[in-house]
Amino acid sequence: MILKDMKMGMSEQSILSCYHPDAHDVFDVTSSLSKVCRELRDPKVRQHEIQVSLFSAVRPMLAERAEPRTVERRLNREPFFSETKFDGERLQVHKDGTEFRYFTRRSHDYSSGFGATADEGSLTQYIAGSFRSDVQSCILDGEVIGFDPRHERFVSKGSHVDVKSLTENSSLQPCFVAFDILLLNGQVTTNMPLHKRVDLLEKAVVEVPGRIQISRRQKGSTREDAVRFLNEAIENQEEGIVLKKVTSIYKPNARKAGWLKLKPEYVDNLVSDLDMLILGGYFGEGRRSGIVSHFLLGVASGDCDDEGMPQSFWSVAKVGSGYSLQELDELLAQLASKWKVYDPKRPPEKVVLAQGLKEKPDLYLEPRDSVVLQIKASELVRSSQFRTGITLRFPRVALIRHDKPWHDVLSYTELCELEKAAGGKLATAMVSLDEEDGGSPAKKRRVGAYAKGHPAAHVHASHSSAAVVGTHQQFSVVSSLCRAQFEEMKASVAVAVVFVQLVACYPNLGYIGNQTFLYRFFNSVPGVVRTYPESEHTIESLTGTLPAEWQNVSTKRSNLIEIAKKLNLTKLVEAIIKVGLAGLLNHEGPFTLFGPTNEAFENVPGYCRYVPLKYVIKHHIALGAHKESEFKNNLLLDSFVPGRKLRINIYPQTHSVTVSGRNITNTDNVASNGVVHVLSEVICTLFKGSAAFELGRCRAYSVLDALIKTAGLYDALDGDGPFTVFAPTDKAFSKLSPDLINKLKSNVTALKEVLLYHVVPDVWYSAGLTNGQLKTLQGQSLNIAVDGGVRVNDATVILPDAAVSNGVVHSIDTVLLPKLLTTDPSFSTARL
Incomplete structure (x- = not known):
């Protein structure tokens, strides 16, 4: 079952449209794949009217990001309602008599917590009597927000309030703010214009302060109105506003259908920019797996050395947006020789994390080797995940500041002062129509923003962009010290490799000449064409029959592939070939290969059959050659999946030695580039988290x-x-x-x-x-x-x-x- 975005370049729209032309529309109003399959069995039969129905979650209509200066054009100069953009969680309330259901934006059912009947739950028992007597059934769209009854105010979601988990003993209570009605007494209202739906909503619901309220709205038609409404929101320390065309109909899951959201951070020069230092890096997932895609940010601690330079930096936030892929790749190329592996047993003195090493990065940088990032965010909120006790909400990179020295960044004292001002909101200035006239889009293309002080890149003639499959980037060729070694590696794995900045083969990391580490690190450095294809083979695709060219391979040395073949691990070898790791395991190393038998592949659990094969195989490869004599209980080995560890356990009472719970049945099959241990089961998944x-x-x-x-x-x-x-x-x-x-x-x-x-x-x-x-x-x-x-x-x-x-x-x-x-x-x- 797929619960999240697989980051595989294919959306739900792509998949559903293959099943039936109306599948996506039906899914939007039912959130049920079973209903899609039942109602659309015949692809020739079309759905002329998609029905909203009680107790089936409707995927909510969404608002498009905008700026005041574009309002008139985007809304066709028609009148609009302005509503407060509440900082809560989107929620639908379905009522049928005394029975209630609650669905979140992602169609999760939280009726058990909020209350399925009129006399139970954290919300239903307080709002069941707030509907007029003639309202038998309805579907309301709105947000549920934490409400502080003592101070009579809403509490920001950024304050780490899980409104779905509030109980009678909590200091806060859930309050539902309704802004739309999708069904009333059995009649679907989504095709009515918004102003008529608002009239129905206000007649159907009787407000109960702090429990159920109707969103207040103002009417406008010009960008001057939009600026005035946004400035009022800034003055009230609110998140922003939502503008809705008064004639708009309700379109489930649509974002460009007449609703716009305006926030202060969408407007240039309205939100304070914060200069912060990159302290560490995190490997990405999906297509960016093995590549640093997010950064740990820090501020100066306030303690200075004799030269007046900060002695340490405290972690404050994690950022992974705002830059283009090209900017990210070029930044990584600049930092490639500077990264160090973060060892929690020996944490760096100058990079200070929260107690318990929370938000620990995969890699870190010495502050003097790092780069300053100019950051935008909506507000500062309290968090125990970072050393400062404060973090950024919705951070993004506005600019990469090559003109600023590493020590010229925000300090912890300045951060605390910002947090106290305006309740943590970073928008304190007001929108000016003059600025709007001369401004530029908040999300603009930063041509040359990275290039300040950065040398132009070029590619060796033998590796021009035309010769390198799968990349459109160019990178400078540096470090003749490593060139011979990389030429040898490039030839051995038979893949086009663009040279990257690898100063003296990463001397700071203590892995000089270690090709095992360099191969792993290649996956986090731009400019390298991966040595395995991003295929989507699964265990189901294995037959145990090797391609002809691999059946009689003979070499002067018995490498890992040859040893695996001699052990009759043919499905393992077939899998290695299919995911493109054969060249590596033939020639590079040292590695430890934990090889499941053919029977192990045939008897995997059902869920494992559909895990992408490349991830399964990489779970079975450890860096370095580890013989049984080195094994000890709870020994952790680095797997080929960044951040995932293989755990060795020794159980004398069952005479078992296991790796991540799988029995090792045959040990120490030594190869020229490592060692093979045979497993009786397949390691399907290794979770990175605790x-x-x-x-x-x-x-x-x-x-x-x-x-x-x-x-x-x-x-x-x-x-x-x-x-x-x-x-x-x-x-x-x-x-x-x-x-x-x-x-x-x-x-x-x-x-x-x-x-x-x-x-x-x-x-x-x-x-x-x-x-x-x-x-x-x-x-x-x-x-x-x-x-x-x-x-x-x-x-x-x-x-x-x-x-x-x-x-x-x-x-x-x-x-x-x-x-x-x-x-x-x-x-x-x-x-x-």
Whole structure:
């Protein structure tokens, strides 16, 4: 199941349109793939009118980004309504009698929290009586926002308020602000003009201050009106405004349909620019996998040396937008020889992160080697993720400042002063019509912005743009010290490589002459054509038959490919060839190849069959040659996927040695460029995040994630560990009585006892478990039974061995309750 953008260059529109011409429209108003498939079975039958229906999430209409000077042109000089752009979460309210449903912008159903009936939830019980007596059914579109009843004000989402998780004991309460109505008493209203829908909305809803309100609107028709409305929003410290053509109809999921959003940061010279230093880099994902695509930013700490230079820089934000791909590539080329691998065991003195090394970068820079970035953002908000305790909301790069020295940046003291001013908002100036007349678009093409003080780039004649497939960039040729080595590597992997700035083969990184590291680092430096194609092969495509040219390959030395063939790992070799890594494993190294057998590939879990093959194979390659004699429990090895580690575990009780939970059945098959160890199972995925982080990303554990945060255990489970977490799914929690859940939420001590009863110190993959007991962090022990599967007390492990950065997570079907709860009379309602 695809839950997020796969960053594969193909949108949902592309896929849905292949199924049926109307598929995307139906999906927009139902958010249901099953309904799309049922209603559009015949591609020859067209849908003449797409119906909005109760309790089916409608994908909301969206507003297009704009500036005041373009308003008249974009709205065809027609009258418009101006509404406050609220800083909450988009929400639809579906009402049918006393039954309610709530859907977010991404069609997630949060009815259980807000309340499915008139007498329950954090919202429904307060708004169920706010509809006029003749309103039987309706669908409202709006935003839900945290409301502070004590100070009678809305609270910004940037204040890290999860309005969906607010309870009766919270200091804030959810308030729904309605601005549109899509259905009323069974009649779809989306084809009515906005002014008529507004009339219906105001007649249908009776406001309850702090619980349900109707968005206030003003009417205008000119850019002067737009400027006035935006200045009022700035004065009121609001996020911005939304302008809506009064005649606009409601078009689900449409962005260019008569709604415009205006924010101060969209207007040049209106928001303070902040000069910050690049402290580190993060590898990207998808097509930018292995390439630095985001940067860690910092400010001067305030402590200076004898020369008056900052002694250290504190982390403040992470930025990954505002620059073009060309600007990014050129910046990376400039910094290529400066990067150092961030080692959490020996953190650099001059780059200071938040306690617990939060937002740790993959690479870092010495401040003197770095570059200043000019940053724009909407506001400053509090955050424990960065050393400053303050971060930027919606940051983007406005300019790369080659004219500024590394030390001439914002200081921590100045940052604090900005945060105190105007409640953290960075827009304090007002919009001027004169500036609007002479201004330029906020998102303008910065021709030559990067070039200041930067030498013109060129390419060696043998590597002109016409000769290099897959790149349109040009890069300067530097460092004759490395040229011979790179020529040899280029020839050995049989791929066109453009030389990049690699001063003395990265002496700062201590990997002089290490081609293993250089190959990995090539993927984070622009100008290199990758040595593997971005193909989308899967395990399903493997046959075990090698191409003819690979069947009788003989070399003077037994490299990793030859050893794998001798071990009859033909599906592994076939996969390596298909993803384009054969040249590398034939000639380069040293590497450790963990090779699954043919049977292992045939018996992978269902979900693994559709993971892109290139990621699966890279999970089986470790940098360096590691023999069994080097193995020790919880040894971490760098895999070929940046940021992902392979974990070695030794379990004497089961006579097992595992890598990321997979049994190693045959060790130390030595090759000329590394070593091969045979596995009985395939490593399908390696998660980069911690147990706490990955549980929070998966909707199947939403209840567990919320309880971990309520108990204040998130930071502990986000730490180094190592841990084994037996994670109950949401379905497992549904077996508990609501009374018990409420008691646990109100008794943090008891809640911690329950949660820590699910956590075992050290890493216990299923391969290492035997019949017996494991002591938990709560103090009591779990009973483990192994017989064709794994049982933990009364729970069954339904999805084992999810490898996370600080251990392993096993999914279980029943919540584990320690004895002190099951014997405590006050918790006698533990089970249904």
